[in-house]
Amino acid sequence: MRRFNFGYYIKEGFHGAGSHGFMTFAAITIMASCLVIMGSFVLLAMNLEHNLNALMAENEFLAYVDDSYTDEEGAQLGAQIGAIENVASYRYITREEALADYVGEVEDDSLYADLPASVLRGRFSIQVTDISQLPDTISQVRAVEGIAKISAALDVANGFVTLRNVTVVIALIMVVVLVVVSFFIISNAIKLATSGREGEIAIMKMVGATNAFVRWPFVVEGILLGLGSAILATLVQWGVYQLLMQAVNVYSHVQLINIIHFEDLVLPLMVCFGSIGLIVGVLGSLITIRKFLRV
Amino acid sequence: MIQFNHVKKIYESNLTHALHDISFVIEDGEFVFLVGPSGSGKSTIIKLITAEERMTSGGILVGDYDLAKLRKRKVPYLRRTLGIVFQDFRLIENRTVRGNLEFAMRVVGSPNKVIKERIPYVLDLVGLSEKADCYPNEISGGEQQRVAIARALVNNPKTIIADEPTGNLDPERSYELMCLLEKINQLGTTMLVVTHERDLVNCFNKRVISIDKGLVTSDMENGLYDYETI
Numbered sequence: 084m085r086r087f088n089f090g091y092y093i094k095e096g097f098h099g100a101g102s103h104g105f106m107t108f109a110a111i112t113i114m115a116s117c118l119v120i121m122g123s124f125v126l127l128a129m130n131l132e133h134n135l136n137a138l139m140a141e142n143e144f145l146a147y148v149d150d151s152y153t154d155e156e157g158a159q160l161g162a163q164i165g166a167i168e169n170v171a172s173y174r175y176i177t178r179e180e181a182l183a184d185y186v187g188e189v190e191d192d193s194l195y196a197d198l199p200a201s202v203l204r205g206r207f208s209i210q211v212t213d214i215s216q217l218p219d220t221i222s223q224v225r226a227v228e229g230i231a232k233i234s235a236a237l238d239v240a241n242g243f244v245t246l247r248n249v250t251v252v253i254a255l256i257m258v259v260v261l262v263v264v265s266f267f268i269i270s271n272a273i274k275l276a277t278s279g280r281e282g283e284i285a286i287m288k289m290v291g292a293t294n295a296f297v298r299w300p301f302v303v304e305g306i307l308l309g310l311g312s313a314i315l316a317t318l319v320q321w322g323v324y325q326l327l328m329q330a331v332n333v334y335s336h337v338q339l340i341n342i343i344h345f346e347d348l349v350l351p352l353m354v355c356f357g358s359i360g361l362i363v364g365v366l367g368s369l370i371t372i373r374k375f376l377r378v
Numbered sequence: 379m380i381q382f383n384h385v386k387k388i389y390e391s392n393l394t395h396a397l398h399d400i401s402f403v404i405e406d407g408e409f410v411f412l413v414g415p416s417g418s419g420k421s422t423i424i425k426l427i428t429a430e431e432r433m434t435s436g437g438i439l440v441g442d443y444d445l446a447k448l449r450k451r452k453v454p455y456l457r458r459t460l461g462i463v464f465q466d467f468r469l470i471e472n473r474t475v476r477g478n479l480e481f482a483m484r485v486v487g488s489p490n491k492v493i494k495e496r497i498p499y500v501l502d503l504v505g506l507s508e509k510a511d512c513y514p515n516e517i518s519g520g521e522q523q524r525v526a527i528a529r530a531l532v533n534n535p536k537t538i539i540a541d542e543p544t545g546n547l548d549p550e551r552s553y554e555l556m557c558l559l560e561k562i563n564q565l566g567t568t569m570l571v572v573t574h575e576r577d578l579v580n581c582f583n584k585r586v587i588s589i590d591k592g593l594v595t596s597d598m599e600n601g602l603y604d605y606e607t608i
Binding site for chain 2: 088091102282283285286287288289290291292293296
């Protein structure tokens, strides 16, 4: 590309987008709608995963210390447990605390009034970072000398992992389907925006324009359409998300659903929208004008 | 120089034999009328010169370009040596007169300084200095054709090819336009004018190449338009 032509291509790209105002508006609106639908699915999936992760983080298992260990000796095993990679946090529960917890859970606690704490074992309550690695973590904890028994609800953990995997797969399928559908819709929208320009391109070719010279302003126009759509889509997505957040906060009196703040999502969302907008805008323009270049 | 050497053209889509055996040479600086009835092959000759179509056999030289060997990516550079004027003007409607000329100069990569100097000169030559900022739909047909000539001229081509340039103009405007083409020719540009206008051809006393049924039927200096049918 010659240096003095660069500014010209940019200028022509803006000129092309501006001089076909309605078509440009239609293309941007359609592309932005597709991006918002796609973005909504991604955000829904992200929020589902976020909530599932929060629920899973509360899933804990117990590691019982050998009978022969005193509470002081048992508590010292914590250092080894904490060193295990997937262990997020742990807490040592003394025999006295365990008894108090147990008695507190039964209705008629007078039956246990004389029960000595020494009948129970000291234990660790352990939370993990990644619940899908729970079986490995259990094995590692079990291998610590002084740990006698493990009590874990593996079925529940597996259920969470399955639910999360299904959510991610469904979200991915939806995104792929929507990207493909959007590409066709968007490239048609760009075809609209560049339709009726065959005559102009034929004139360009007859006065000696190279294909690259004809193509560049359309590429710039495609970039403008893509970026315009990405900005519009981000704004609309932000508005819709805020409305949904308010609705969830109003109807969910108990904070069961934990929604990610839009501020934490806006940057990746913009990058995602911008990239899709750019790729589809440029490809759509190139495909559209390709057939006009054979003059 | 434009040289046709036993050129034959068959359109593969409908197997039409457009040109059978065409040979002629147009030297630099000449003014030539190409005449003939509809369907005689005049437009095919123009399309071959501009590399819009490829010949079936024979040879064509346009300046330094041997069209039999011309690669596709070199076609734009061939076209830059030619200025082409069409019957229907083919101006870009959403650009001003100046914009249409500027566009043609951008295509060949002219720097801003050259564009600024050249456009007023060419507009003055075709008598349209006052209309530089008008859009094509704001000026008359004759003026639009003069813009088309200015556009063909603006890159200082060796040859101007005018395909029925007066087809959409009244006789008076047609005469004026032909005078303009003659003036440009006198400045050194080779001129090939395809036309149906008997009176104009007979009035200007230039070389006339007559085509009929894909063959050259006459090629005469100071010739006349000798077809009855148009």
